[in-house]
Amino acid sequence: MLNAIWVGLIITAVIFGAINGRIPDVVAAVTDSAMFAFELALGLAGVMILWMGLMKIAEHAGLILALARSLKPLMRRLFPDVPVDHPAMGSMVMNMSANMFGLTNAATPLGLRAMADLEKLNPNPGTATNAMCTFLAINTSSIQLIPMTAIIYLAAAGSANPTSVITTSLIATIFSTTAALITVKALEKTRRFRLPATPTLPSQAPSDTPPPQAPTGEAAS
């Protein structure tokens, strides 16, 4: 999927660049974007390392576990394949909380850490697990409660009531997140997207009772 999309993006860019007579712009965008991407990564580095450090403090203080426990019923339903006390639950909860409050700078490093934790449960390295896809679907559906940037722009443009978009975006977000969850749960079992059959994977195990024999990947944690 990623392969096809990546090639598709590049080929589409070349075709449209030729049609629109903007080939020089497309060529310039290649090097400009590469430089920008690296600068972005460097910018991310400092903040990322800072948040990873803070997360570890929160973890040692028992904060992550407490937060994860309080959201346990919801998280268990969303991520049946992840053991409730696994660190992945904590980092996913932290990422979602940061996203809800619009703390993008905090959310990305926390999300990357959640992915690293989820990977420890992955019996097929290189292939996304159901939990990863669900986590990504929540992340790509925007769960931000207050669209701060948009409000600031509206206010700056002289809006009489800039915060009026809080309600509308909250309602629209409920729709988009619900759609993401329905889609991700519906697609995970389809022939096209389901996991390759591995005898170790408890795909049909109910969420609250662990399978009688723990699969190799999860037994370690």
Next chain:
Amino acid sequence: MNVEIISSAISNGLFLLLVAGIPAYAYLRKVKVYESFIEGAKEGFPILLKVIPHLIAMLVAIGMLRASGAFETLSKWLAPALSAIGMPAETLPLALVRPFSGSAANGVMAELITTHGGDAFISKVAATMMGSTETTFYVVAIYFGAVGIKRTRHAIPAGLVSDLVGVIAAVLVCRWVFL
């Protein structure tokens, strides 16, 4: 600007609550905060190193696409379909750019709001859309890149469905609330 002050105060407060609150709470719980911080911070490097190639691959492709004018052309083609749900055609580039680049989408939104004014329907739709959608391709690329996932399965389709629903919902909710 009052709202600007209030909203920045809220986000600054939340930010400081995490940056100062977590270490303070942990210190009271007798956690070795400094050692814990360093231990966690060290784990940041390997993840970051793995992300950089993915970031470059994705942002180059997206940057090329943006420079090619494909979004403007697509907007023209799709314009008739928009009137069906009452979506202002001006907001289509925003919906198209959004899954690819957050900063580009931010730019489009800022331009729409500045051009049409803070109280225009178009501006409200654009702002709502920004709040109800995400940069799907960017998130997928760096999150999966960080752990070396090549088969992304249904993550991208689900993300795009939610962006589409987010866009349509933004239009319909705004029509319902503001018109």
